[in-house]
Amino acid sequence: MKNKLLIYNTLSRTKETFEPINPPFVGMYVCGPTVYGDPHLGHARPAITFDLVFRYLKHLGFRVRYVRNITDVGHLENDQDEGEDKIAKKARLEQLEPMEIAQYYSDRYFQFMEALNVERPSIEPRASGHIIEQIQMIRDILDAGFAYEMNGSVYFDVVKYNENFHYGKLSGRVLDDLITNTRTLEGQDEKRNFVDFALWKKAQPEHIMRWPSPWSDGFPGWHLECSTMSKKYLGDHFDIHGGGLDLLFPHHESEIAQSRIANGSDAVKYWVHNNMITINGQKMGKSLNNFITLDEFFTGKNPALAQAYSPMTIRFFILQAQYRSTLDFSNEALQAAEKGLKKLLSSYETLGKLVPSVTNHSVVQSLEKSCYDAMNDDFNSPILIANLFEGVRIINSVNDGKEMINAADLELLKALYKTFVFEILGLKDEKQEQDSLVGGLMTTILSIRQRAKENKDFATSDEIRNALQELKITVKDTKDGPVWST
């Protein structure tokens, strides 16, 4: 059940059986954040998607090296800026060192990813730490004859590349159409063709992020870091390259071209792209300025949010959609996720209290198979979750005495939760740690309430319950006595 994992490969537009190049090792590279802004809901999607992939591959026994970059240099604002990069622009606005900004926002990124229970990748390289390697790759491409220098900048010759290879094979584009249909941009004079892209850009005098190179003091082009760092840490040929769908073109297309020339062969076996999160049907993104930061989700401080949403609610919300589908944000959908998650996690507590029977009604074994089938079908987490809710139904029915489960199935069910809910989906119970003072107070209060109930003094017992509810403490009377939760 563990050996026929299907992965949707953007290159072939089909699901392919996953066969690593050098089993049991798997190399995975994912495009990480550009650290010049606070992480928003959009950043959570690829992080959680590839966290799921990382966790599941490890569960299957693969030894995964997962590399996710931090982009702290080199992304051009636009061509009109003639080489001013984003981080430098913001730095000037705030009168800070560019690296100070990069440091701040990468720290924020790590902090929020940790809150979302996203595991740290094996390596998180920074573009700024790999300038030497990038210069070397530019040399290799120049030597191969697929790049040219112009006024201290170096450009990749896409037209020449396309005569030998297919520029556009990932995104389904045809170069002639691109040339015909792409609108003309300013500041393209240096390029032989405007489909060419920069490998190295000469820095303007006011540009403060710059490095020496054989061609000029400047900075690397926007696509180069991923080709360089994946090559350095995963080799010329590796298994999975992931990222957001919006990076498909031109970023990943250009990566393919660069790596093909620099390495002499295609670098990536499986291209995997997560879809976008939408808000009112539109992509949530920086350019549209309609994004909600993770900080705002966790605190509720945004006019679009009806309440705060916990990190696990966000994680569960994202996992309830398959990664290749768009996922539409709304308060209603988040609240549904919050309740569903609560139901799933509280069933795990119930599971710990179940008493096995001799007879057995349950179908836990087939449930386990269904869970693996779901994950093996291109990481279909919504189907997995639907199966887990079948487990919830079984647990509650047994708890109600309406179904029986034997000891073996009970153990299997516990193992199933550990594996799929906690290990693979990476969910966790966020219940606040109760300090002993609160616990003692609650025990006292609830025992007073119990006595009132025994005396049929329901006015008092309800008063206590209502007062606690005001404090967001919910009291429920079960047959085993009262339980409370926040």
Next chain:
RNA sequence: GGUAUCGUGGCCGAGUGGCUAGGCAGAGGUCUGCAAAACCUCCCACAGCGGUUCGACUCCGCUCGAUACCUCCA
């Protein structure tokens, strides 16, 4: 304009040529001092129009609509 993807019930969101997705919300019931939780039952669906087929929500075509990329974007 080009390329790609999609259009499922009140909301989010799976899937399949004939058989229940799931969660949330709603209705009824069991239980309960009440409430909550839980369980049971029910409700609402596959954009439109043609075609293929014994049969299509699922395949094909067209129409309408939506989104993404083509400029940095997860």
